[in-house]
Amino acid sequence: MASLPDIPGYYYEEQNWKDEEKKKYFKIEKSHTAPSSAAWSSSNVKRRKHDDAQAAAAIKKLRIQAARVKRARVLQEPLTGGFLNRMFSATDPYEVSYVAFAQGLRDKGRLNYPDEPASADDVEPNLNCLYVNGSDEKTGLGVAYVAEWNDRTILGYYMARDKNDRLVDFPHHRYRIPRGSLGFYSPRREMVNLPSISDIKCHEPSRSIIVTSSGPAWGDVSIQMFSPPLSEPGDEERPYWLLGEADSMQSLSLFGRRKSHCIYSCTPAPAASDMLCALATGSGVVQFLPHRPYSLTRIPCDIVAQPHGHHDEDDDWVARMGAMGGEMFSVDFARGNHNVLFAGGRSRGIHMADLREAPTAWARPVACGPVAHVRSVNEHQVVVAGINDHLALYDLRFTGRDSRFRSQGWGSSSSSSAAARGKKGATKTTTTTTKPLLTFPGYRNQAHLLQIGFDVDADHGLAAAAHDDGRIALYSLRTGRQLRSPDVDATRSSGVVKALTLATMPRDRNPSLFAGIGQGVQAYSFASPPDEWEG
Structure with missing residues (x-):
C-alpha cells in the first residue's frame, strides 16, 4: 500500500483496520479537549511522530554501519x-x-588390488x-601391506606416483620408477597364512612386520612375523624394501589356561622400550619381549606363550593368570x-599401567563407555573413540586415581566380580x-567396537575417523x-571403512590419508587445487 498523504491538522490511524478500509482521517484535537487516551490528541500525535523518527534514524544508522563493516x-x-x-586475531x-591442511587434502587416486571377490549385489x-x-x-x-579378501593372506604393493603425486598402477606409467623390469613392481604375496x-x-x-x-582355534597360530629383505644402498635398480622375498617366517601361538587369546590390535x-609390541587381546594386554625368543608375556605375568608346535608337558609355561583382564x-x-x-x-574405561610400578599402583582413571580405539596425544592426554558417538580427549592429570588393582591383570569386571564373591587376592575396584x-x-558411531577405522597424527593435531554410515x-x-x-567429505563407502x-x-613433508575402500586403497594428499595441476 502506498503511503498516505500527510494532511496538516489531520491524523490517520494506521493500526485501525476499520479506518483504513474507510480511508478515514481523524482531525487532530487539542489535548485539553480530547480524551487522554485518544490517538488523535495533539500530544499523542506528537509523541508518536517523535518515536517513529527516532526508530527510523536508529535503523538507518544500523544499515550504514553494517555496510561499512566488512572482512x-x-x-x-x-x-x-x-x-x-x-x-x-583472538582465534587459536x-x-x-x-x-588449511584439511582443505588442501586432494584425492590422489586409488590402488586396486587383484583377485577382487565377485559379489551378487556388486558390493x-x-x-x-592396511599398513603404509x-x-x-x-x-x-x-x-602398502593389506589383508586380502580371504582374511588369511597379505599382499604387498609398491606405491608409485606421477609428477602430480597421484597414485599410478604399474606398468602404465613411468614416473618416479627406477630402472629395471616393471614386472618386478607388481603386487607380491608374502608367506603369511x-x-x-x-x-x-x-x-x-x-x-x-607383525x-x-x-x-x-585352540593351539592355532596367533602371530606371524617376517622382515622384508633390503636392497643394497647403491642398487638403483630395486626399491629399498624387497616385497615378497622374505625367506623366513616366525609363527607363534598365544595360549591361556581357559581359552585362546584373540588378538584384536597390535x-x-x-x-x-625392551618390548617388540603390545597386544590387545580377548584376555587383557600382552607384551612381546624380543630378548626372550618366541616368548610373549602378559602384564604382569610370566611367559604365557610358546613357539608354535611346542608344548611343555609340565605346564610350566602357563603363568599365574589371576584375573584375566577382560577384552x-x-x-x-x-x-x-x-x-x-x-x-x-x-570394560567401560581407559586403563593405564606404568610398567615401572607394581600392578597394585595401576589404575583406571577414566570411566566411559566401551572403547574401540585409544591413542596417546602426549604423555598425559589420550583420545578415546567408542560407541554411542563417543569421541573425546581426556587429560589424565585431572582424573581421579582412587581405582587401584591388587589382582593380577588390568582389573576388569572379572576381578570385581571375584571381590564381590569374597575371593582372596582380589579387591573391588571403583572408577572415578x-x-x-x-x-x-x-x-558418528553407534555400535561398532571392532573394524572401524581411526587414526591420529598428534604432530599435526589431526584425527581421522570412519563413521558408521560409510563416511570419513x-x-x-x-x-x-x-x-x-571437500575431497575427503565426498568419500562414500557401501560399508564402514x-x-x-x-x-x-617418501620425500613428502606432510602426512597423507589412506583409506581401504573396497578391495583397494584410496589416497588423499596435501596439494594445490586440481585445475592447477600439470597435465
Missing part, C-alpha cells in the same frame, strides 16, 4: 590472511594451519587391515614415555567418572571441530 580482502588470502589472523593460531567388502610405509627415500616408492587377520604393523627399529589373528613399541580392543604407548601403556576395551577435556560432537571425517585435536575437506591410516610418503 578485509587481505584476510581472505591463504598466506597473508593466515599470517595476519595468527598475529592479531594453530587452528589456521589445521583448517565390495572393504579392506580389513614411506621410508624408501632412495626411489620415492611407498609400500593366518585365519581372521586383525592387524598389520611394523616395528621399525627391527623392521619386523601380523595378528583375532579368531584362532601397537609396536618405541625404540627405547581389550586397543592399546597404545604414551608419547614420550615408553613405560606407560593405555588400553581400552569392553571423568569429564573429557574436549569432545568431538560430529563423530577429519577432526582438530585442539578444538574438536570437524574440519572441512575398516582400515584408515595417516602416513607420510
Whole structure:
C-alpha cells in the first residue's frame, strides 16, 4: 500500500483496520479537549511522530554501519590472511594451519588390488587391515601391506606416483620408477597364512612386520612375523624394501589356561622400550619381549606363550593368570614415555599401567563407555573413540586415581566380580567418572567396537575417523571441530571403512590419508587445487 498523504491538522490511524478500509482521517484535537487516551490528541500525535523518527534514524544508522563493516580482502588470502589472523586475531593460531591442511587434502587416486571377490549385489567388502610405509627415500616408492579378501593372506604393493603425486598402477606409467623390469613392481604375496587377520604393523627399529589373528582355534597360530629383505644402498635398480622375498617366517601361538587369546590390535613399541609390541587381546594386554625368543608375556605375568608346535608337558609355561583382564580392543604407548601403556576395551574405561610400578599402583582413571580405539596425544592426554558417538580427549592429570588393582591383570569386571564373591587376592575396584577435556560432537558411531577405522597424527593435531554410515571425517585435536575437506567429505563407502591410516610418503613433508575402500586403497594428499595441476 502506498503511503498516505500527510494532511496538516489531520491524523490517520494506521493500526485501525476499520479506518483504513474507510480511508478515514481523524482531525487532530487539542489535548485539553480530547480524551487522554485518544490517538488523535495533539500530544499523542506528537509523541508518536517523535518515536517513529527516532526508530527510523536508529535503523538507518544500523544499515550504514553494517555496510561499512566488512572482512578485509587481505584476510581472505591463504598466506597473508593466515599470517595476519595468527598475529592479531583472538582465534587459536594453530587452528589456521589445521583448517588449511584439511582443505588442501586432494584425492590422489586409488590402488586396486587383484583377485577382487565377485559379489551378487556388486558390493565390495572393504579392506580389513592396511599398513603404509614411506621410508624408501632412495626411489620415492611407498609400500602398502593389506589383508586380502580371504582374511588369511597379505599382499604387498609398491606405491608409485606421477609428477602430480597421484597414485599410478604399474606398468602404465613411468614416473618416479627406477630402472629395471616393471614386472618386478607388481603386487607380491608374502608367506603369511593366518585365519581372521586383525592387524598389520611394523616395528621399525627391527623392521619386523607383525601380523595378528583375532579368531584362532585352540593351539592355532596367533602371530606371524617376517622382515622384508633390503636392497643394497647403491642398487638403483630395486626399491629399498624387497616385497615378497622374505625367506623366513616366525609363527607363534598365544595360549591361556581357559581359552585362546584373540588378538584384536597390535601397537609396536618405541625404540627405547625392551618390548617388540603390545597386544590387545580377548584376555587383557600382552607384551612381546624380543630378548626372550618366541616368548610373549602378559602384564604382569610370566611367559604365557610358546613357539608354535611346542608344548611343555609340565605346564610350566602357563603363568599365574589371576584375573584375566577382560577384552581389550586397543592399546597404545604414551608419547614420550615408553613405560606407560593405555588400553581400552569392553570394560567401560581407559586403563593405564606404568610398567615401572607394581600392578597394585595401576589404575583406571577414566570411566566411559566401551572403547574401540585409544591413542596417546602426549604423555598425559589420550583420545578415546567408542560407541554411542563417543569421541573425546581426556587429560589424565585431572582424573581421579582412587581405582587401584591388587589382582593380577588390568582389573576388569572379572576381578570385581571375584571381590564381590569374597575371593582372596582380589579387591573391588571403583572408577572415578571423568569429564573429557574436549569432545568431538560430529563423530558418528553407534555400535561398532571392532573394524572401524581411526587414526591420529598428534604432530599435526589431526584425527581421522570412519563413521558408521560409510563416511570419513577429519577432526582438530585442539578444538574438536570437524574440519572441512571437500575431497575427503565426498568419500562414500557401501560399508564402514575398516582400515584408515595417516602416513607420510617418501620425500613428502606432510602426512597423507589412506583409506581401504573396497578391495583397494584410496589416497588423499596435501596439494594445490586440481585445475592447477600439470597435465
